[in-house]
Amino acid sequence: MNTQAEKPRMPDEVGVPDPFPYMHPLMRSNYGNWAWHDRPRPGVLHHVSKSGDEIWTVRAGTQRQMDVFTIRKLCDIGDQFAEGHVRFTTRSNIEYMVSKEEMVAPLVAKLEGEGFPVGGTGASVSMISHTQGWLHCDIPGTDASGVVKSLMDVLYDEFVQEKMPNRVRITTSCCQINCGGQGDIAVNVQYTKPPRINHDLVANVCERPAVVARCPVAAIRPAMVNGKPSLEVDEKKCVACGACYPPCPPMQINGKEETRIAIWVGGKHSNARSKPTFHKLAVANLPNNPPHWPEVAAIVRKIVSTYKKDAKHWERMGEWIERIGWNRFFEKTGMAFTKHHLDTWTGARKTMNMSAHVHF
Amino acid sequence: MKDESTDKGQHNTPMLDELEGGKWPSFVTGLKRLRDNQDAKYAPMMNDLLGQLEHSYEERLGFWKGGTVSVLGYGGGIIPRFSEVADKFPASKEFHTLRVMPPAGFHYSTDLLRQMCDIWEEHGSGLIAFHGQSGDIMFQGTTTEGTQKAFDALNEIGFDLGGAGPALRTAMSCVGHARCEQSCYDEVRAHRTMINAFLDEMHRPSLPYKFKFKFSGCGNDCVNAIHRADFAVIGTWRDDIKIDQEKVKEHVAEVGRKYTIDTVVSMCPTRAISLNDDDTLEIDNQSCVRCMHCINVMTKALSPGDDKGVSILIGGKRSLKVGDLMGTMIVPFMKLESDEDFEKLEEFGETVIEFFAENALEHERIGETIDRIGLPAFIEAVGVDPDPNMVNHPRTSSYVRTDDFDEEAEKWFARKAAEAQISAE
Numbered sequence: 175m176n177t178q179a180e181k182p183r184m185p186d187e188v189g190v191p192d193p194f195p196y197m198h199p200l201m202r203s204n205y206g207n208w209a210w211h212d213r214p215r216p217g218v219l220h221h222v223s224k225s226g227d228e229i230w231t232v233r234a235g236t237q238r239q240m241d242v243f244t245i246r247k248l249c250d251i252g253d254q255f256a257e258g259h260v261r262f263t264t265r266s267n268i269e270y271m272v273s274k275e276e277m278v279a280p281l282v283a284k285l286e287g288e289g290f291p292v293g294g295t296g297a298s299v300s301m302i303s304h305t306q307g308w309l310h311c312d313i314p315g316t317d318a319s320g321v322v323k324s325l326m327d328v329l330y331d332e333f334v335q336e337k338m339p340n341r342v343r344i345t346t347s348c349c350q351i352n353c354g355g356q357g358d359i360a361v362n363v364q365y366t367k368p369p370r371i372n373h374d375l376v377a378n379v380c381e382r383p384a385v386v387a388r389c390p391v392a393a394i395r396p397a398m399v400n401g402k403p404s405l406e407v408d409e410k411k412c413v414a415c416g417a418c419y420p421p422c423p424p425m426q427i428n429g430k431e432e433t434r435i436a437i438w439v440g441g442k443h444s445n446a447r448s449k450p451t452f453h454k455l456a457v458a459n460l461p462n463n464p465p466h467w468p469e470v471a472a473i474v475r476k477i478v479s480t481y482k483k484d485a486k487h488w489e490r491m492g493e494w495i496e497r498i499g500w501n502r503f504f505e506k507t508g509m510a511f512t513k514h515h516l517d518t519w520t521g522a523r524k525t526m527n528m529s530a531h532v533h534f
Numbered sequence: 535m536k537d538e539s540t541d542k543g544q545h546n547t548p549m550l551d552e553l554e555g556g557k558w559p560s561f562v563t564g565l566k567r568l569r570d571n572q573d574a575k576y577a578p579m580m581n582d583l584l585g586q587l588e589h590s591y592e593e594r595l596g597f598w599k600g601g602t603v604s605v606l607g608y609g610g611g612i613i614p615r616f617s618e619v620a621d622k623f624p625a626s627k628e629f630h631t632l633r634v635m636p637p638a639g640f641h642y643s644t645d646l647l648r649q650m651c652d653i654w655e656e657h658g659s660g661l662i663a664f665h666g667q668s669g670d671i672m673f674q675g676t677t678t679e680g681t682q683k684a685f686d687a688l689n690e691i692g693f694d695l696g697g698a699g700p701a702l703r704t705a706m707s708c709v710g711h712a713r714c715e716q717s718c719y720d721e722v723r724a725h726r727t728m729i730n731a732f733l734d735e736m737h738r739p740s741l742p743y744k745f746k747f748k749f750s751g752c753g754n755d756c757v758n759a760i761h762r763a764d765f766a767v768i769g770t771w772r773d774d775i776k777i778d779q780e781k782v783k784e785h786v787a788e789v790g791r792k793y794t795i796d797t798v799v800s801m802c803p804t805r806a807i808s809l810n811d812d813d814t815l816e817i818d819n820q821s822c823v824r825c826m827h828c829i830n831v832m833t834k835a836l837s838p839g840d841d842k843g844v845s846i847l848i849g850g851k852r853s854l855k856v857g858d859l860m861g862t863m864i865v866p867f868m869k870l871e872s873d874e875d876f877e878k879l880e881e882f883g884e885t886v887i888e889f890f891a892e893n894a895l896e897h898e899r900i901g902e903t904i905d906r907i908g909l910p911a912f913i914e915a916v917g918v919d920p921d922p923n924m925v926n927h928p929r930t931s932s933y934v935r936t937d938d939f940d941e942e943a944e945k946w947f948a949r950k951a952a953e954a955q956i957s958a959e
Contacts, residue, residue: 193637327556445753
């Protein structure tokens with residue numbers, strides 16, 4: 175008897191769960207059969223099927239890192255004001271689907287009353303994509319949750335209305351690996367100093383050849399330091415990328431003052447109009463200043479408001495800058511263009527202007 | 535916010551308290567609700583977690599280190615976290631995350647979410663993120679012991695661990711067919727077919743480095759596949775864009791002719807659209823690149839064609855180590871409707887993963903491998919013929935041996951003849 179109870183449980187390797195049992199019934203019955211959509215108001219989508227069925231979606235922002243009480247509150251709202259089916263967007267917004275138009279207004283009012291902003295659709299600033307930061311990451315330079323909260327407080331009005339030229343996708347990343355991904359605006363940690371090495375620990379903690387191999391500029395070499403096998407960094411070569419830190423934690427790349435923030439602009443995932451683009455450096459060396467990161471927030475706000483005022487409808491951030499030119503972008507946003515904006519990495523030549531086209 | 539915390543042995547968190555103001559929902563308020571749920575097992579853990587986080591805000595440094603924690607039978611899927619300041623904050627000494635794969639397309643019933651909350655209150659911290667950047671549900675914060683219990687309970691309700699480390703990673707798919715008229719293939723089926731075929735590579739990490747699939751139903755690429763996936767599957771179509779000319783006229787009447795020209799005609803990347811004098815649209819479908827812009831603007835008048843399928847781009851990744859790479863177009867078009875089509879996609883996925891496993895260097899993403907060996911060697915290895923859609927333009931460097939050019943050209947003409955034969959039939 176006991177042998178059965180003591181027998182360890184092996185995983186049931188089920189893989190990606192089937193979503194159909196959880197999907198709103200109208201989405202299930204009209205799967206692959208939708209005809210068109212419109213947006214009756216910011217935060218609300220209305221989809222019409224070829225069968226004539228209609229479904230309304232109400233989208234609301236969340237804090238992503240949610241306690242069970244918040245999730246249960248969102249579920250209560252879903253049971254009382256919607257039809258018990260939700261989904262999440264890639265930017266951690268929650269979506270409630272309902273089959274009747276008259277359910278939309280009370281649902282919106284309830285969400286807003288409970289502190290969940292309704293918006294994030296169309297030409298809005300949607301929720302900022304989110305990394306883990308000090309809350310849970312093992313190599314973080316900053317706290318994404320805090321940066322996101324601070325920025326979304328500042329950009330709240332642009333989330334709940336659709337008054338931008340096109341959608342604005344902002345990302346945050348707590349190290350230069352950039353887990354937050356590409357964005358119209360990216361707020362990323364930028365290290366400024368070579369790693370500080372604890373030579374007492376390297377030999378025991380790090381697989382030294384792997385660390386040497388990880389360096390993109392071949393600045394790390396094995397060395398004996400104080401009689402112990404360790405690693406040393408050629409600080410003239412080092413680009414302070416932090417790539418050695420994850421495989422070798424004794425090579426501390428972060429520091430209270432040394433870890434800074436850079437802001438990047440003009441990244442775009444979509445293929446609409448122009449091809450997808452990477453974001454480009456706007457400004458570096460901003461202080462990593464919790465709990466509100468005011469220097470970062472001021473610049474993000476300036477970029478967003480300049481874009482809002484100046485871009486044409488449907489132009490994404492990068493397309494707007496391409497039209498007005500980088501000259502004008504730096505001028506209008508009041509930021510400096512420096513030698514550090516000239517790319518030096520693989521493929522750098524392709525980023526140069528090899529023509530007589532000049533913006534004045 | 536007034537803090538009476540010291541009375542109850544709670545850590546003061548003056549900096550985090552600042553993040554409870556403002557209109558956006560506050561994660562700090564949520565963390566405090568967990569801390570203040572005094573009956574719960576996790577309350578002391580969340581108190582010390584808040585203490586450690588406040589300590590990070592003061593010192594501007596992180597204090598977690600990794601380690602090795604896994605569940606029985608699997609080698610990945612848990613993100614172990616051990617505190618480096620456990621002497622000050624002992625209750626959150628172990629704070630591991632379970633990466634759990636969500637239903638494809640991120641659909642949930644409230645009932646399911648409640649079950650997940652109950653499990654995580656029983657075995658973890660009560661803190662859950664929907665979702666991580668790879669697309670996992672992140673059950674954040676449990677002990678090594680709680681890890682197995684939480685997994686067992688989640689596995690019992692039909693959920694499985696996602697990927698971590700040098701392995702196949704959790705995938706993402708857009709809402710697609712479930713609620714989007716622009717969707718060009720069955721994303722749920724593609725997502726589940728591919729990941730579930732290669733689960734061994736996810737649960738028992740043995741690849742050179744991570745490998746990610748992402749599935750977007752059209753070129754709007756709502757799950758950011760081209761930038762972020764090693765294997766991006768993007769919906770497209772081969773025939774003409776569908777136009778409802780009456781709806782075009784209604785759109786023009788509503789927003790005006792100039793606005794229509796400025797926002798639709800002038801923004802077409804290949805100058806393939808013009809507005810006729812009678813306010814109908816003319817589209818040069820051979821010049822159209824399926825970018826989705828005009829369809830995004832005129833959602834009632836325009837829609838993708840009927841001969842739908844997918845494009846596959848391979849090699850997207852971020853900086854480390856050769857620099858950013860986007861996926862390169864490898865398969866410009868593949869039908870994805872019949873069982874055979876899905877089998878073909880699965881076979882191609884297997885070929886690419888096998889190529890990656892055998893040829894990539896340690897810690898090298900497939901985009902870097904392609905960069906290192908060159909696209910001709912890669913497509914030959916995975917059995918794909920060269921196609922002009924793979925490039926922005928042909929090579930500009932003359933440093934290449936072309937003594938077999940005629941044989942290669944013959945292959946092209948033979949393929950073209952075969953294609954002509956098929957379309958004639």
